[in-house]
Amino acid sequence: MKKSKIRNVAIIAHVDHGKTTLVDQLLKQTGTFRENQQVAIRVMDSMDLERERGITIMAKNGSCRYKDHHINIIDTPGHADFGGEVERVLNMADGALFLVDAAEGPMPQSFFVLKKAIARKLPVIVIVNKIDKPMARCDWVVDQVFDLMVSLNAPDHILDFAVLYACSRDGYASTDMSARSGDMLPVLDLIIERIPSPVGDSAGSLQLLVSTINYSQYSGRLAIGKITSGKLAVNQEVVVATDKGHICSGRIVKLFVYEATKQVEVASASTGEIVAVAGLEQIKVGETITDPANPIPLPWIPVDPPTLSMNFLPNDSPFAGKEGTFVTSRHIRDRLMRETLSDIALHVEDLTSQPGYKVSGRGELHLAILIEKMRREGYEFQVSPPSVIYKKSEEGERLEPYEELTIDVAENLMGKVIENLGTRKGQLLEVHQSDAMVRLKYKIPTRGLLGYQSEFMTDTKGMGILNYVFAEYGPYVGELLLRKNGVIIANQTDVTVAYALDNLQERGVLFLGPAEHFYAGQIVGEHSRENDIVVNPAKSKKLTNMRASGSDDAIILIPPRRMSLEQCISYIMEGELVEITPKSIRLRKLKYNN
Ligand SMILES: Nc1nc2c(ncn2[C@@H]2O[C@H](COP(=O)(O)OP(=O)(O)OP(=O)(O)O)[C@@H](O)[C@H]2O)c(=O)[nH]1
């Protein structure tokens, strides 16, 4: 394959604007799949958690062939919590497809990903997607994108972007915004025309900056990145170097390139190609694979720091060790460290006050996905409530992270949202109205947003759209009262009894149904008042010799509130923990008066 025939393009956008759907169409329409091959929709969302949630979590490589070109496509996640993924994979791209929803226009994460592409001076092709939507307003969207680029100080070559109007779902794109049929090939033609082939000297010293780490059952750890100089072949001796001077040697055992969504083994590869390399077991994202005779490590572009942290602790609840396979502090540590090798937005430190680890990430979802992955792999542990990462200003004042929040909501439901965000210390910056919908823009402390997602769903009857992205560090706003209610705590270890639950349900909302095991200190419900109460959910009816009238045997229990992992994480407060095992998620109180 000749160097000039390669294109490396990243697809970036706000969450749900249609990136993965677009990749499906590009792969399909270039005949990448066999005629009768069964292909899942959003084939690049290959992780279980991605399919379950309908969002992309990890960036992934794929490729297609078109007009003698090998086009490497990098699909990226749009959710703000996975912004670190976008930052690191942009190192492999020579240009970007920037998708924008034809009705919504640029959203907070559009701004973030575009900023990162412009910082790397990548040429951008704008695709106004979902033009089939009745509310589509293509001209307005293009104007908005232009303004956004100007505000980001984009150089002229980026401001001079090409635009296509597309419906990824139905598989067509055109320079004509009124098109309602056709194919996606104009996207590929424009990639070939507008995105440069990778530069670099194939006769020079080897340089490959590792952008992704993957694991393969057969080949072990895979380091993925673009060869920016020189050549690479199986059995070649290399060194792995960092720009801080650390260096170690190794040998290439296997080499892969991307064909469609698969890695295909090759004997050698050259400058400009995106490859996966096996054989370097200790390698990390951000390191450079380079020439032993002339090692030249590439600088790592720093990524935004984490804003939220949680403590991961070995489980010491009364039910500890019953359900998990990996339960010790050592197990947890090894697993967390392994994650930091591939996820550069994640930081892990030992706790000094107790056994356990402080795990810092980009947001609640970022950490919740890690917890869910570990749970499915058989880990058992407990986590503390998330807390934001504070900083100190030069004058020594406490600073906390703020998010830019955008809310789309029906006008008649706006009042509740504004009231709730007010108590969470949000500052309303802008209000835009179009028809019966209102768009609100806020600046709000990250702390104020913790746990807000589920309240927002209730306040807007599931019809609102909420988006946020890290904005900056700003002044600390003081105490925030996020949970008004106290909890109901069990006073002993036993099994719930319907009779007891029947009496308790008058006092609040219960989290357990009948015949469920619980332990002393477990949070079994939410009290309807502000204080905590300690109860016995196993208390049965006193037996008497005389049978009472039949009516009091008829117990009708309200179904218990079952919270998801994310809801549990945002529910707990200081002094409470979420206990996580492969089978259960429980809440517990550390100290209470029995
Ligand atoms: N109406 C319409 N819906 C579309 C179009 N393209 C994608 N969608 C839908 O939009 C939703 C999100 O699509 P995805 O491809 O998962 O979006 P994404 O940008 O990859 O999302 P993340 O990776 O989570 O950021 C899906 O329900 C798609 O079916 C389109 O052109 N028109």
Ligand SMILES: [Mg+2]
């Ligand atoms: Mg996606």
